[in-house]
Amino acid sequence: MPKVETFDKVLVLKKATDVFHEKGYNATSMQDLVDATALNRSSIYNSFGSKLDLFLECLKSYQDLYIIKISETMDKADHALHAIELLFEFYLNEILSDNEDKGCLITNCISEMANQETSIINFLSSNQRFFMELLEELVKKGQKESTINRHRTSKEYALYLFSSIQGFRTTGILISNKKDLQTIVKTIIQTLI
Amino acid sequence: MPKVETFDKVLVLKKATDVFHEKGYNATSMQDLVDATALNRSSIYNSFGSKLDLFLECLKSYQDLYIIKISETMDKADHALHAIELLFEFYLNEILSDNEDKGCLITNCISEMANQETSIINFLSSNQRFFMELLEELVKKGQKESTINRHRTSKEYALYLFSSIQGFRTTGILISNKKDLQTIVKTIIQTLI
DNA sequence: ATATATTTGGAACGTTCATTTCAAATAAAT
DNA sequence: ATTTATTTGAAATGAACGTTCCAAATATAT
Numbered sequence: 147m148p149k150v151e152t153f154d155k156v157l158v159l160k161k162a163t164d165v166f167h168e169k170g171y172n173a174t175s176m177q178d179l180v181d182a183t184a185l186n187r188s189s190i191y192n193s194f195g196s197k198l199d200l201f202l203e204c205l206k207s208y209q210d211l212y213i214i215k216i217s218e219t220m221d222k223a224d225h226a227l228h229a230i231e232l233l234f235e236f237y238l239n240e241i242l243s244d245n246e247d248k249g250c251l252i253t254n255c256i257s258e259m260a261n262q263e264t265s266i267i268n269f270l271s272s273n274q275r276f277f278m279e280l281l282e283e284l285v286k287k288g289q290k291e292s293t294i295n296r297h298r299t300s301k302e303y304a305l306y307l308f309s310s311i312q313g314f315r316t317t318g319i320l321i322s323n324k325k326d327l328q329t330i331v332k333t334i335i336q337t338l339i
Numbered sequence: 340m341p342k343v344e345t346f347d348k349v350l351v352l353k354k355a356t357d358v359f360h361e362k363g364y365n366a367t368s369m370q371d372l373v374d375a376t377a378l379n380r381s382s383i384y385n386s387f388g389s390k391l392d393l394f395l396e397c398l399k400s401y402q403d404l405y406i407i408k409i410s411e412t413m414d415k416a417d418h419a420l421h422a423i424e425l426l427f428e429f430y431l432n433e434i435l436s437d438n439e440d441k442g443c444l445i446t447n448c449i450s451e452m453a454n455q456e457t458s459i460i461n462f463l464s465s466n467q468r469f470f471m472e473l474l475e476e477l478v479k480k481g482q483k484e485s486t487i488n489r490h491r492t493s494k495e496y497a498l499y500l501f502s503s504i505q506g507f508r509t510t511g512i513l514i515s516n517k518k519d520l521q522t523i524v525k526t527i528i529q530t531l532i
Numbered sequence: 533a534t535a536t537a538t539t540t541g542g543a544a545c546g547t548t549c550a551t552t553t554c555a556a557a558t559a560a561a562t
Numbered sequence: 563a564t565t566t567a568t569t570t571g572a573a574a575t576g577a578a579c580g581t582t583c584c585a586a587a588t589a590t591a592t
Contacts, residue, residue, distance in 0.1 A: 152539080152540095152588090152589095168454070169455070170365065170450075170451050170452075172363065172365035172366045173365045173451075173455070175578075175579065176578095176579075176580055177578080177580095185540095186539085186542080187541085187542085187580095188539080188541075188582085188583085188584095189539065189540060191580095191581070191582080192540085193539090196580080197580065197581090246454055247454040249449075249450060253509060256442075256450075256509055256513060257363075257442060257447040257509060257512070258363050258366075258447070258450060258451050260440055260512045260513065261361070261441055261442075262366070270513060274513055297529070298522070298526060302522045303526070305519055305523050306522070306523055306526035309503070309507055309510040309523045310502070310503065310506050311506070312506040312509040312510050313503050313504070313505040313506020313509065314502055316449055316502075316505040316506070316509060317502040317505050319449055319453045320453065329495045329498055329499070330498050330499055330502045333495060333496070333498075333499035333530060336490070336530060337526060337529060337530045345559095345569080345570095368548075368549065368550085369551080370548080370549085370550095378570095379569085379570055379571055379572085380550095380551080380571090380572090381552085381569080381570060381572090382569065382571090384551070384552080385568085385569065385570085386569090389551080390550065
């Protein structure tokens with residue numbers, strides 16, 4: 147029957163994601179993607195549809211990777227507050243190891259495209275929902291354990307933390323000083339204690 | 340002597356800024372700018388140099404406008420903490436009146452271009468310095484007045500507030516619910532009290 | 533070995549990109 | 563009224579854009 151796809155889709159998505167992450171969606175050209183993936187133009191269009199479709203797949207694979215990393219990170223936590231601390235510590239390390247100041251692909255995407263493409267808006271909404279649920283559950287757990295105060299509801303603290311993460315990821319593009327970043331994290335989390 | 344520039348530079352910059360704000364730098368074409376400003380291509384190049392130069396002028400005029408608005412807003416404050424509350428209230432109103440979910444031109448610019456153009460990096464650095472100094476002075480004043488606690492130094496709180504503002508502006512693209520936004524602001528500020 | 537469905541390479545599609553060019557129009561200074 | 567420096571309009575620049583096309587190559591199933 148047919149000739150089967152020969153390239154490693156995971157690897158190709160990784161390469162494409164790197165380009166989008168470095169340059170942003172609009173500044174990335176199809177030629178950039180051809181060069182980065184070492185795939186032929188037709189193969190890209192055959193396998194992914196369009197530039198926007200490919201970008202959406204990149205966003206999803208980026209998200210999947212992060213959800214795994216975040217889960218692994220938080221599995222090490224002794225309690226809910228500790229899990230939140232580890233989450234921010236994880237982001238801190240992401241910022242410190244991001245030597246090209248690329249920031250977060252998804253946060254950057256909010257800035258660049260949230261008011262333009264509906265497919266992107268849908269992705270960002272589901273991403274937001276995922277994180278809001280994760281954070282709310284964590285806060286709820288922390289409040290049950292009494293490691294997190296009850297000055298606000300778990301939903302309210304989840305909103306605060308979601309916003310804080312966006313800010314941290316954006317600020318991390320400008321600030322690379324570890325002490326400064328640690329200060330920001332400590333101050334964000336202090337509110338919960 | 341020469342024929343003098345006939346167009347209203349302030350108005351032209353405002354029109355150009357609107358386009359950049361709505362679409363972002365890379366998605367904005369020179370044709371978009373010609374259409375929006377009703378200026379001829381040559382006039383734009385004659386008066387502003389290049390697309391990037393024009394964008395930088397837009398960033399600066401946007402910044403100038405905001406600094407004025409923010410000053411006026413905070414002049415109404417009774418004390419330093421109140422000034423910070425008014426600052427966030429100002430941003431909240433900006434978000435609520437931003438029906439196209441454009442976000443903040445400068446915050447968006449961090450995401451889109453901070454790792455690309457050195458002229459942009461310089462602008463963003465000076466913008467950051469300005470806000471950091473403003474916030475640090477406010478916190479210092481608040482701590483002297485005892486409306487802000489001394490759990491952290493003014494510099495540390497300034498970093499926290501700077502990051503919080505970035506987060507609030509980005510989250511405001513996704514969230515338009517007034518109550519949710521108010522919750523975020525209250526929680527951010529609670530830390531200082 | 534042959535048939536078949538798919539991938540691949542490479543050129544080509546028409547459009548749009550940022551920028552330049554240059555003659556014509558213009559308004560101040562003489 | 564003439565000179566002069568500048569702005570303006572409109573077309574043209576070549577390069578790059580995302581996408582399409584199609585013949586050739588290829589790997590599976592028969």
